[in-house]
Amino acid sequence: MAEPTDLVAVRAALERAHRDEWAVVFGTMVRLTGDWSLAEDCAQDAFVLALRAWQRDGLPRNPGAWLVTAARNRAIDVLRRRRTEQSRVEEAGRLVVPETAEDDERLRLVFTCCHPALPMEGRIALTLRAVMGLTTAEIARLFLVSEATVSQRILRAKQKIAHAGIPYRVPPPGLREERLGGVLAVVYLVFTEAYAPSNGAVVRDDLAGEAIRLARLLVAEHPADAEARGLLALLLLQWSRRAARFDEHWDTVLLEDQDRSAWDRAAIEEGQALARSALSEGDGWYALQAALAAQHARAATAADTDWAMVVHLYDRLLAVRPSPVVRLNRAVAMAMRDGPEAGLAALDDLGRPKELDGSHLLSAVRGELLRRAGRRDEALRATRAARELVRSPAEARLLDRRISELAGTAQPETSLSANRAQAASRKTTT
């Protein structure tokens, strides 16, 4: 323990500690001081101090405890300098760092960050900062907004927690079940933005993995909640395709073209079991989406997909929450089951819902179905309209390929199907 340690080993240990202990250090400091900004600064400082101290003194046996102690000492220093907050100084000085059940601390933090009195973008930014340990720069890159915007969102959220009196806790029974749904929604959004950014930001598989870890914790703590299980199932089933979804140029590989042997079988099996268990307790928003993902995971090849079952599951999903994007996906499944004209008829029924205003999805799907129906000129028009609206560079390249094929300037591919359109719309299902 007293041996100096080289920088590489310290950095590796710190990286691990940051992944595993950041939320615990942050949460413990919130609990000790009741001040979210102070907690954030002290947690940050503790990791900076660790870099030097661990090189000098060697790695501590319990890095988490070391970091909490360092953060606490820093907080006491700061509070002592703030003369006006005498009572807090005494409180912090008196407090011996409590026995911390790490998972409890993480839960308190995530339930508070996802409090419904906070605006959604504040919930997400604060969860990424406090629970996941991302810097404001990393969050800014994830959402393609400026760092100043992220800082402002986090600051506003912290201020609202203080001013409105949002308690730092896991809500008591009764309220807890009601609040869980809001937490699941934030975990899902974090996963989606990390795993399949809708805006062309860099994919963050590490962060998607952290979202899964959090979903796992929520399932462990709420064994009776079928939607928590459904969410974990959905994330695992999407995650199982991570090695197959991009080619060497980082272009999207469509579900039907993916190398299914590269899918993560362990994740699929766990996801399928959880999806079955969740769905056996009734139709839930996440459970049904997991069941849909499981249909694709089960099919040995794209052609083996049970499209009748997929349409049936979309119908049930629409009964839970009518959403234009779900209806769009259902139209694609209809096309796979009954042919492109049936899909186009379903699209006509959908009309032009205002939720899809400004989105490329409707035109992209229509273009693909028209192409499959052999209506080439109409297909070209629709696909060009989609290209005008698309935001993600990977999807833009996909549409460009399609446009040049339709315009006859490139060799048409031989096996094309509505999966293409479905893959484009799946990531924005919620």
Add this chain to the structure above:
Amino acid sequence: MEHVMFVINNAPEQDTPARPERDALKEWLDEVAPVRRYGARLRPPADSTVVRVRGGDVVVTSGPFAEADEWIGGFDVLDVPDIDQAVELAAHHPGAEGGRVEVRASWPFDEEA
């Protein structure tokens, strides 16, 4: 901490609430009695008086200042430990059904930011 609840109506302005509504309100007042510091039902916007000072002159006009679809029908000042309790009590207010109740913490003058 002190939270102020504004009871916001979107129904047409009425002079007197109907009997069942008054009973519900009475029940609610009983429930919050231990934490309610003060509160009042307010006369409708049509009876309001608006005061402005312009160039040193006091300008008094009959309200409302602007036609609004929603208007504050009353307020309650509650002393509760946190937002969760304020929300729970607000949800029990009969005005939350159909209308809205807005909850805001009070901001003491000696407190910055």
